[in-house]
Amino acid sequence: MSLLPILEFPDPRLRTIAEPVTEFNDELRQLVKDMFETMYDAPGIGLAATQVNVHQRIITIDTSEEKDNPLVVINPQIEVLAEETERMQEGCLSVPGFYEDVVRPNKIRLTAQNELGEEYVLEADDLLAVCIQHEIDHLEGKLFVDYLSPLKRSRIRSKLDKLHRQKV
Ligand code: QAP
Ligand code: CO
Numbered sequence: 001m002s003l004l005p006i007l008e009f010p011d012p013r014l015r016t017i018a019e020p021v022t023e024f025n026d027e028l029r030q031l032v033k034d035m036f037e038t039m040y041d042a043p044g045i046g047l048a049a050t051q052v053n054v055h056q057r058i059i060t061i062d063t064s065e066e067k068d069n070p071l072v073v074i075n076p077q078i079e080v081l082a083e084e085t086e087r088m089q090e091g092c093l094s095v096p097g098f099y100e101d102v103v104r105p106n107k108i109r110l111t112a113q114n115e116l117g118e119e120y121v122l123e124a125d126d127l128l129a130v131c132i133q134h135e136i137d138h139l140e141g142k143l144f145v146d147y148l149s150p151l152k153r154s155r156i157r158s159k160l161d162k163l164h165r166q167k168v
Helices: 026-041 126-139 150-167
Strands: 046-048 058-061 071-080 085-090 100-105 107-113 119-125
Touching: 026 046, 026 058, 046 126, 058 126, 071 126, 085 126, 100 126, 107 126, 119 126
Parallel strands: none
Antiparallel strands: 046 058, 058 071, 071 107, 085 100, 107 119
16 A cells, blocks of 8 residues: 655646546556545545546545545546536645635536446435546546636645745
């Protein structure tokens, strides 16, 4: 098991579009384990492979209080089930320290595969629905800051740029 380094905004690698997973092998299962370890350590409720610089359609999620309900989401597809939207304060392990409101559909149906390649269907609402959409955005090279005003986004970018310069 190992903790994986997380890419941070505005790293251009976060803009990569992820490829579908075609081989459900031990290497994939090890990556999924490492992603859970990295996510729980952060701590976070969702992590997309894009964030650890692996450009395949793989997501780990656990929105439970007890951190005992891991969800593996591979090759996801979603369908919006309701007109209602949810305004929720979102954060992101790739945008550390910043939280802003984002509006998204609040009821979805997810079709995805687990780490064995088995397909499942799940209906989600509220936090889980928002988290799934946030993570699928990562696979498309999209970040929650893209939903904010250009001014807010550029303020976040300069603050993180400054922090990154101090680290080097
Ligand atoms: C996405 O985000 C999400 O800034 C998952 O310093 C978040 O796990 C979906 C985190 C909220 C819906 C609502 C963020 C950890 C974790 C930070 C996360 C930080 C440390 C974010
Ligand atoms: Co994120």
